[in-house]
Amino acid sequence: MTIAKLRTRVKICGMTDPHQVSHAVDHGVDAIGMILHATSPRTIDVARAKQIRRVVPPMVSLVGVFVDCDTNVINQMIAEIGLDFVQLHGAESDADGQSLTRPYIKALRVQNRQHVVDQIKQFPTAAGILLDPYVEGQHGGTGKLLDPNFWPSDSTQNLILAGGLSGENVADRILSLNPFAVDLNSGLEQAPGIKDPRLVAEAMRAIRATY
C-alpha cells in the first residue's frame, strides 16, 4: 500500500550565515545545506560551518555539500563539524557514499530522462537522490530549472528536486512532480551566499500552501 505524502520536505542550501540559518529555521525549513567545495561562490570554511552547526536545532538536519572530495577528508569534516548528511555533487560512486560515516544524498546532473533512470540504479544505498539540471562546466547553483519531462515519477527513491527553485515556481513544481523534498538555493539570494529573508519567507509560505 502506498501512503500519500503529507508534505514536501524543504532544504535551503548555500547557507553562509548563522543569522540567516536561524531565520530559515524559524520559517520551518527541514534541512540546511552548506557548500564545502572550495571553488563555489557560496563556499564556507570549517570555522564558519561550526558556527552554523551551533544554531541548527534538533529535528533540523545539517547537510554538507561536496564535489569529488576525498572520502577521508569528508569523514574528517563530518566529525569536526557534526554533519547529519552529506550531499555528493560530483562524479562520486555508491562505494564512495558507503565509505562515509553519515548517510549520503547523491546529486545527479540530469541530461535526459533515460540518463536519470540509468543513473539512479547506480546508487542503491543513497538516502536520497537529488536531481539538478546539467549545465556544462558547472557543478551546481546554476539557477536553471529541471525539465519536468526528465522527472522519474515511478522511482521508489526519496527524490529531491533542485535547480532554479524560488517562491514563484516551487508550489507549481511540488504539485506537478510530488517530490519527497525540494532544495532551494540561488533563487532565494540577493547575491551568491546571501539569502534574502523576504524571498525565504515567501518561498516557505508558497510551499506550506501546497499541504
Ligand SMILES: O=C(O)c1ccccc1N[C@@H]1O[C@H](COP(=O)(O)O)[C@@H](O)[C@H]1O
Ligand atoms: O551552490 C553552489 O555553489 C554549488 C556548488 C557546487 C555544488 C553544488 C552547489 N549547489 C547545489 O546546486 C543545487 C541547485 O542550486 P540552484 O537552486 O540552481 O541555485 C542545490 O542542490 C545546491 O545544493
